[in-house]
Amino acid sequence: MSESPPDPARLQRRLDRVTRARKEAERLLEEKSLELYEANQQLQAHSDDLEHQVRLRTQELEAALDQAKQAAKAKSEFLAVMSHEIRTPLNAVIGLSELLSMEELPESQREQIAVIHKNGQGLLELINDILDFSKMEARRLQLEEIEFSPVLEFKSWMNGFEVQHADRPVRLVLELGALPARLLGDRGRLRQIVFNLLSNAMKFTEQGEVRLSLTCRSLGDDRVHLTLKVRDTGIGMSAQQKERLFQPFTQADASINRRYGGTGLGLAISMRIAQAMGGEIHCESAEGVGTEFCVELRMRKVQERKPSLVSMGEECRCGGTALNILVVEDNQVNQMIISRMSEKLGHKVEVANHGREALEKVSDQTDIVLMDFIMPEMDGLECTRRIRKLDLERQPRIVALTANAFQEDKDHAREAGMDGFLSKPIHVEALRKELCASCPYHQVCEDSRAE
Amino acid sequence: MKGIVFVEFLEMVEQQFSADLADDLIDNSDLPSGGAYTAVGTYDHTEIVTLVLALSQESGIPVPDLIKAFGEYLFGRFFELYPSFFEGVSDCMDFLSRIEDVIHVEVKKLYPSAQLPKFDIDYPDRDHLVMVYHSDRHLGDLAEGLIQQSIKHFKEQITLERENLDEEGATVRFTLTRAA
Structure with missing residues (x-):
């Protein structure tokens, strides 16, 4: 069969088939090409559209981010302003009640004034907590490095706390392990943690004791690990309550707010401080038995003892020297409070309503300038810089009066040439210490105490 | 088709x-x-x-023998025409187990109108593979030829058992077992 010669008709049919198949293939190819081309066009259009959408979304996001930033900035500014606006009248309430309590008064009025003072103080702490927390949320917490004696500070804090809670049938116990003579760290923030934990413990303990202990372990070099514990015999917490403990605006349960008060920010603030100090806070608790908070912190110890300029906790014996004080403050109530307090401490006071007036009144005879920050005409920083440039025989000590002692304010104050800080409301005791530091005999007193 | x-x-x-x-x-x-x-x-x-x-x-x-023979022939052509489907494939069962989830998926991309048989694949271990063929075209014989040639292609000792699961031949089970 395969040997027979090719049949022309068969070959013709084969050719026809092949030709038709080729044409069909070409038609299909053309069809496919067109499909591909169109699909390609669609993809391109789709891609363009996506790019356009991305650009649009990016613009929207940028705008939203801008708005959010501006809103956050406005919030910060608002907080700063409110902080000032709320504290100024509050300072008047606290300061004036403190002044009044120094007068000869019948017992009933003395008690009423004590209540006004205590409540004003409580309100201030509340506001400070809220502002403090907003600041911490808004930016990283900045820590100061101050030299301090842990033994003196803790004793002083415990004393202060004891006085505040003298009416409670709860025993306060302080246990100090072996501690370095001096530490380098943010004393104020450490105090804040201690007071937060102590206040908390006190709030939830009806009877028994609240025990504060501090131990220290060397980590080599000058680094130390501090373990601070606050243990109470209070109502304790359930595991569930414990979980929400360090969340801001949260209290163990909603009813606590009404029963025990507080913002619910104390622990959240304390935790953030501890974390900023390279540590943390944990908590053990049993319902009906008590609670123990344990704070782990890192600090540095001071190798050589240097004399410190600010003394705390112990009586300075250098009182009795009358100082010339220039109070630079635009608020009349504050002027009155500071002047009266200073006069009661036996000093001579002159008042300037703003920086410009202060420049006229400051002289060689001025021992100390108590300087407000925000004033009309000329603010405290500018005024300080100008005083430092004055050709005086003797430059006075300049102490800032700050309502909001944020770290950046302190930095600015130091840069401008200020020597110290007093937070409003001004307390007699704090003022006395600050004035004492300006006293010419102060250094002698410091040295004698060190022995 | x-x-x-x-x-x-x-x-x-x-x-x-x-x-x-x-x-x-x-x-x-x-x-x-x-x-x-x-x-x-x-x-x-x-x-x-x-x-x-x-x-x-x-x-x-007989028709079934012709279709099986065609299946064997077709496998060789597939290997020549679409080498990419054989890339990275180590053995016969590996290859066959990918028919449904890999190869047919790709074929569908290339020819969206293609009507392909469906395989239920059960590949419990490296020595056993069960493929159940479903198609209303009743080309179980073609599938058998393809599978048979696949075994030969990879030069493996694998026995192939076939069982028709219905009378029309629309569902056929192929069981592959690697010889010990």
Whole structure:
């Protein structure tokens, strides 16, 4: 069969088939090409559209981010302003009640004034907590490095706390392990943690004791690990309550707010401080038995003892020297409070309503300038810089009066040439210490105490 | 049915028998397409049945044997035409187990209108593979030829068992077992 010669008709049919198949293939190819081309066009259009959408979304996001930033900035500014606006009248309430309590008064009025003072103080702490927390949320917490004696500070804090809670049938116990003579760290923030934990413990303990202990372990070099514990015999917490403990605006349960008060920010603030100090806070608790908070912190110890300029906790014996004080403050109530307090401490006071007036009144005879920050005409920083440039025989000590002692304010104050800080409301005791530091005999007193 | 099946079938007839026989099969069958197949076209699947029946009559070889032989032939062509499906495949069971989830998926991308048989794959371990074929085209024989050639291609000692799960041949179970 395969040997027979090719049949022309068969070959013709084969050719026809092949030709038709080729044409069909070409038609299909053309069809496919067109499909591909169109699909390609669609993809391109789709891609363009996506790019356009991305650009649009990016613009929207940028705008939203801008708005959010501006809103956050406005919030910060608002907080700063409110902080000032709320504290100024509050300072008047606290300061004036403190002044009044120094007068000869019948017992009933003395008690009423004590209540006004205590409540004003409580309100201030509340506001400070809220502002403090907003600041911490808004930016990283900045820590100061101050030299301090842990033994003196803790004793002083415990004393202060004891006085505040003298009416409670709860025993306060302080246990100090072996501690370095001096530490380098943010004393104020450490105090804040201690007071937060102590206040908390006190709030939830009806009877028994609240025990504060501090131990220290060397980590080599000058680094130390501090373990601070606050243990109470209070109502304790359930595991569930414990979980929400360090969340801001949260209290163990909603009813606590009404029963025990507080913002619910104390622990959240304390935790953030501890974390900023390279540590943390944990908590053990049993319902009906008590609670123990344990704070782990890192600090540095001071190798050589240097004399410190600010003394705390112990009586300075250098009182009795009358100082010339220039109070630079635009608020009349504050002027009155500071002047009266200073006069009661036996000093001579002159008042300037703003920086410009202060420049006229400051002289060689001025021992100390108590300087407000925000004033009309000329603010405290500018005024300080100008005083430092004055050709005086003797430059006075300049102490800032700050309502909001944020770290950046302190930095600015130091840069401008200020020597110290007093937070409003001004307390007699704090003022006395600050004035004492300006006293010419102060250094002698410091040295004698060190022995 | 995709044109490649027809083109390859006629190629096989030309190679295994003769070009004239291929012509005769077409001329003697009344095909709607007239037998002018192109690989990228699509044609009624009954035409392949007609062609296979005609070949069976001409050659005296039973239809199932012819279809199996075509399956074996087709596997070799697939290997030449689509080498990418064999890349990174180590053995026969590996390859066959990918039919449904990999190969057919790709074929569908290339030819969205393609109607492919469905395989249920059970590949419990490296020595056992069960493939259940489902298709209303009843081409279990073609599948058997393809699987058989796949085993030969990978040069492995694997036994293939076939069991028709219905009378029409729409569902067929293939069980592959690696010889110990």
